[in-house]
Amino acid sequence: MxxxxxxxxxxxxxxxxxxxxxxxxxxxxxxxxxxxxxxxTKVEQINEKKLQTIGKQTYEVFCSSCHGMDGKGNNGKAHNHTKRIAKKTVLDIIKNGSNNFKTIYPSGMPSGLVNEMEAQEVATYVANGMKTKKPKAWSVCASCHDESGEGILYVAPNIKYYSDELVLTVLKNGKKGVIGTMPDSFADKLSEIQIKALANYIRSIQK
Ligand code: HEC
Ligand code: HEC
Missing domain, CATH: 1.20.5 (Single alpha-helices involved in coiled-coils or other helix-helix interfaces)
Structure with missing residues (x-):
């Protein structure tokens, strides 16, 4: 008992x-x-569906406060992720050059590579996702960004779509541009998987 x-x-x-x-x-x-x-978990162990779920969740927690829940950039406060790049950004970079991504492109992109009219033509081409006819002046850009616009490692970034490499580069360096400033504090807070998942998610909402 x-x-x-x-x-x-x-x-x-x-x-x-x-x-x-x-x-x-x-x-x-x-x-x-x-x-x-x-x-x-190791990156290789994650299937596509899981990666998408992690990407969406991570985006909502870390990125949506500026980029918006729909990724469209909160009425111009941050970059619109449903497009790779806006015309105004391309024009600004051609005019002023850019040196944000120092970890991988230490000397940046020089300004004034093409004249005003050529700048308009290539900016329209890039902003439309490179689906229209290539303007002549694109050959200047292609020498660094590759004919495809997908970039060349250590030479120039992918300006056609959000590759894993591009997203990692932005998260490491942050970005100061014509839209505003993105802090450089994210790469340390996120795991390799979360970063890969974010790139995957942003690619999936790009039209
Ligand atoms: C000498 C090599 C070189 C040439 C030529 C060049 N670029 Fe770039 N471009 C770069 C580099 C390097 C960067 C990354 C700049 C940074 O670190 O901020 C860049 C960045 C950019 C970006 C910003 C990408 C982003 O994610 O923010 C755009 C848009 C761009 N280039 C468009 C063009 C266009 C259009 C042309 C042709 C008129 C051109 N580039 C010619 C090297 C080049
Ligand atoms: C504090 C606000 C803020 C937060 C939080 C933020 N961003 Fe950004 N981000 C920006 C701004 C502003 C720009 C546009 C900079 C410019 O081009 O003027 C930008 C641009 C970008 C770009 C485009 C860079 C390019 O190549 O042109 C990517 C990719 C990006 N952010 C990813 C992310 C991801 C992923 C997260 C979450 C981990 C995030 N951002 C969180 C403000 C933010």
Whole structure:
């Protein structure tokens, strides 16, 4: 009888303790452990569907405050991710040059590579996703950005779509441009998987 009582009491204590953990878990461990799980998993182990889910969640937490839940850039406050690049950005970079991505392109892009009229033509071409006829002056840009616009590693970035490399570069360096300033603080806060997932997600909303 005595043993039963002790046993029963022990069981009660166990149940109570586990309840406390469940409650704590709801508040804390849930978010904590899913973050930790993401950090521990290897990139190769993640399938496309999972990657998309992680990308969307990470975007909502870290990026949507500026870029908007729909990725369209909050009425011009940040870059619109449903397009790779806007005409006004291309024109600004041709006119002023750019040296944001120092980790990979230390000398940046020089200004004034083409004249005003050529600038208009290539900017329209780039902003339309390079789907229209190539203007003549594109050959100047192609010498660094490649004929395809997909960039050349260590020479110039991809200006056609959001490659993994491009997104990683932006997260490491931040960006100061004609739209505004993106902080450079993200790369350290995010795991390799989260960064890959973000690139995947942004590509998926680009039209
Ligand atoms: C000498 C090589 C070179 C040439 C030629 C060149 N670029 Fe670039 N471009 C770069 C580099 C390097 C960067 C990255 C700049 C940075 O670090 O901010 C860049 C950045 C850009 C960006 C911004 C990309 C982003 O993600 O913010 C655009 C748009 C662009 N170039 C368009 C053009 C166009 C259009 C031309 C042709 C008129 C051109 N570039 C010619 C090297 C070049
Ligand atoms: C504090 C506001 C802010 C936050 C938060 C933010 N961004 Fe940005 N981001 C910007 C602004 C502003 C620009 C446009 C800079 C410019 O071109 O003038 C930008 C531009 C970009 C670009 C385009 C760079 C290019 O090549 O032209 C990418 C990609 C990007 N952000 C990704 C992200 C991702 C992914 C996150 C979340 C991890 C994020 N941003 C969080 C403000 C922000």
């Amino acid at each position: 005595k043993y039963f009582l002790v046993g029963g009491f022990g069981l009660l204590v166990l149940v109570l303790v586990s309840k406390v953990f469940v409650v704590l878990g709801l508040i804390n461990l849930e978010t904590f452990s899913s973050e930790a799980r993401i950090k521990q």
